[in-house]
Amino acid sequence: MSDFSSEGYMNMELLRFTTAGSVDDGKSTLIGRLLYDSKQIFEDQLEAIEQRSQQRGFEHVDLSLLTDGLKAEREQGITIDVAYRYFATPKRKFIIADTPGHIQYTRNMVTGASTANAALILVDVRKGILEQTIRHSFIASLLQIPHLIICVNKMDLVDYSEEAFSKVVEEYRNLSTKLDIKDVNFLPISALKGDNVVEKSTNMPWYHGSTLMYLLENLHIGSDENHIDCRFPVQYVIRPQQTEYHDFRGYAGRIVSGIYKPGDKVKILPSGETAKVKTIELFGEQITEAYAPMSVTMTLDRDVDISRGDMIVRENNVPSMEQEFDVMICWMNANNLQVGGKYAIRHTVKDARCVIKDIRYKVDINSMHRNEQDKEIAMNDIARITVKTTVPLYFDSYRKNRHTGSIILIDEATNETVAAGMIV
Amino acid sequence: MIKYHLHHLRELEAEAIYIIRETAAQFERPAMLFSGGKDSIVMTHLARKAFYPARIPFPLLHVDTGHNFRETLVFRDKMVEEIGARLEVRYVQDSIDKGRAREEKGPNASRNVLQTVTLLDALEELKVDAAMGGARRDEEKARAKERFFSHRDEFGQWNPKNQRPELWMLLNGKKHMGEHFRVFPLSNWTEMDVWMYIQLEKIAIPEIYFSHEREIILRDGVLLANSEYIMKKDSDLIETRTVRFRTIGDMTCTGAVESPASTLSEIIDEIAVSRVTERGTRHDDKRSETAMEDRKKVGYF
Structure with missing residues (x-):
């Protein structure tokens, strides 16, 4: 029988993590190893990569082939874009946002990091901490990924030396004092040989920590969501055109933070009107306590004018309401950012327009140095800017709330998403 | 289970409902592709949950190859009646009769590829600007790179090299005239998740x-x-x-x-x-x- 009993499966948690690494540090091999050793590889997939490994003249089955997607990528032997992978153990379901290490690395890593609970960063033990390790760690800290896992890889190539591992750990610790990271874990592994990935290594008796899989299964993610500040952006107003529900007016949306209960006194932004929560429901089922990230339908005790983009909050805990604020952005488009330029801005489910008032500084992501002179913001650049919006937005700082502190900028001519922003 | 922590099926459900509601809010004429398979049945169920007690505010669209299992069609008609949804059916046979598509020949002939012609024609005829599908990223390697909101040019084509980055849950459905979106609410579900959810929610499926x-x-x-x-x-x-x-x-x-x-x-x-x-x-x-x-x-x- 399987490990996935119906009951056990119903109690699984979801963990999203992103992987970052440079070209040869074994990232694809590590993901292949996680999928393979957790028995997520099916025979037809394995046959396909065995065949391709043979065609390429490899002696062993190249697990990294499991993760290449598109024909264009296979021809060039590289990964173009963020790819999503899935695997599950009886404890958790995992979603991996696998981001390439070379071209457009920042844009892709920011995308993958935006929804991640954890970031997995690979370091080649022989090379130690490189510029790109710093870059990846900086992005993880900028995007406030709650957990960081540093996999010191290729331990098999240094005879599984404790000294080599400790040197990398110490080097990283010195660097990370400058970063804002809550939880960092270090693991000595060999993705190629499988040491400490799923199975505990017998080659490193000096290491008493957990395997990567154990860590992924047991990271404490219970406090990753904000359960304090009640924020409910109204996504859609439900008004049934059926006689039996003639007076029904439901506010549909996803709770992004806080806990709501029927009877709670709430305030509606931007109108400032107040009401009490009458019911919280989904498909007719009454919910006594609703919290992030639930999608629900809320009804209020009195008729208030509420439309999409409004926010239902608690009377005594309201977000900032401003038209001008600072944002850390990652620029994601081939056309540079224009000071004085106008863009569409999207915040929760609210659309507005904005103008770029100022570029405060650009961040050199290799040294983390701030440059106030350089105002050329191009693809993959990180900068702090000031924006002014056409209408007030109700937001929190990104540090306090990832959902009400994030925005995207959209080019109004091309409709492309050109920047990811974190409100300072 | 930790208090105030959703288990993974409920989190996937919440995410899919969010995406379906976003689609209804951001587009003028969305439609949900319905094939009679389990993924489209689950997606339809999620759409009901998203707008309850109102009915699903967009039509279901079935591209009928004419080679369906009889059981699927019986199931489809019964389900549509029960939930009070609007169903649009377009036939591959009509595309063949009009000379828009040519039937494949030989023992391996299939109308699978021809469906695309009928689908694109139907989207144009019904002026659909967002077509929701039950495709999942775990199904196939080309689908692993799909977005929730996937932009298509005026020819309905997908350009995997130039997709919009998708950050947090901020979905950008802005488009020019004539373009449309494909939307995939079940992107993050696996085959196992779909089956477990069918069991959890006691959803009826074809026999x-x-x-x-x-x-x-x-x-x-x-x-x-x-x-x-x-x-x-x-x-x-x-x-x-x-x-x-x-x-x-x-x-x-x-x-x-x-x-x-x-x-x-x-x-x-x-x-x-x-x-x-x-x-x-x-x-x-x-x-x-x-x-x-x-x-x-x-x-x-």
Whole structure:
């Protein structure tokens, strides 16, 4: 029988993590190893990569082939874009946002990091901490990924030396004092040989920590969501055109933070009107306590004018309401950012327009140095800017709330998403 | 379970409902693709939950190849009536009759590829600006890179090299006239999640997903349901076996698996130990290594 009993499966948690690494540090091999050793590889997939490994003249089955997607990528032997992978153990379901290490690395890593609970960063033990390790760690800290896992890889190539591992750990610790990271874990592994990935290594008796899989299964993610500040952006107003529900007016949306209960006194932004929560429901089922990230339908005790983009909050805990604020952005488009330029801005489910008032500084992501002179913001650049919006937005700082502190900028001519922003 | 922590099926449900509501809010004329398969049934169920007690505020669109399992059509009509949804059906046969699509010939002929013509014509006719589909990223390598909101140009084509980055849950559905979006609310679901959710929510599905006796054609290791739509080859073996379907598509390309599983829990146990992917039974993917990527680029789901 399987490990996935119906009951056990119903109690699984979801963990999203992103992987970052440079070209040869074994990232694809590590993901292949996680999928393979957790028995997520099916025979037809394995046959396909065995065949391709043979065609390429490899002696062993190249697990990294499991993760290449598109024909264009296979021809060039590289990964173009963020790819999503899935695997599950009886404890958790995992979603991996696998981001390439070379071209457009920042844009892709920011995308993958935006929804991640954890970031997995690979370091080649022989090379130690490189510029790109710093870059990846900086992005993880900028995007406030709650957990960081540093996999010191290729331990098999240094005879599984404790000294080599400790040197990398110490080097990283010195660097990370400058970063804002809550939880960092270090693991000595060999993705190629499988040491400490799923199975505990017998080659490193000096290491008493957990395997990567154990860590992924047991990271404490219970406090990753904000359960304090009640924020409910109204996504859609439900008004049934059926006689039996003639007076029904439901506010549909996803709770992004806080806990709501029927009877709670709430305030509606931007109108400032107040009401009490009458019911919280989904498909007719009454919910006594609703919290992030639930999608629900809320009804209020009195008729208030509420439309999409409004926010239902608690009377005594309201977000900032401003038209001008600072944002850390990652620029994601081939056309540079224009000071004085106008863009569409999207915040929760609210659309507005904005103008770029100022570029405060650009961040050199290799040294983390701030440059106030350089105002050329191009693809993959990180900068702090000031924006002014056409209408007030109700937001929190990104540090306090990832959902009400994030925005995207959209080019109004091309409709492309050109920047990811974190409100300072 | 930790208090104030959703288990993963409920988190996936919340995410899918969010995406469906976003689609209804951001687009003028959305539609939900309905094939009669389990993924589109789950997606329809989520759409009901998203707007309850109101009815689903967009039509379901079925592209009928004319080679459907009879059980699928019976199920479709019953379900649509029960939930009070609007159903639009467009026929591949009509596209062939009008000369818009040409029937494939030979024993491996399938209308799977022709569906794209009928689908794109239907989207244009109904002026659909966002078509929701039940495709999942775990199904196939070309689908692993899809966005929730996937932009299509005015020819309905997908350009995998130039997709919009998708950050947090901020979905950008802005587009120019004539362009449309494909939307995938079940992107993050796996086959197992879909089955577990069907069990959790007690969702009705067509009976051919459960074990039954059927006459099958054994060809290239795939068990195809015997029907008038398939031209037989000399090497074909025709036998009666105890089978069920893991996926349901067109009869000409959906393979059966031999299985005694006659309840949802038996199906779940079977999938948990299965060593072949669900698309391993799909004849359409076996045409070439990039069969899915090639079809997607020209507008297939």
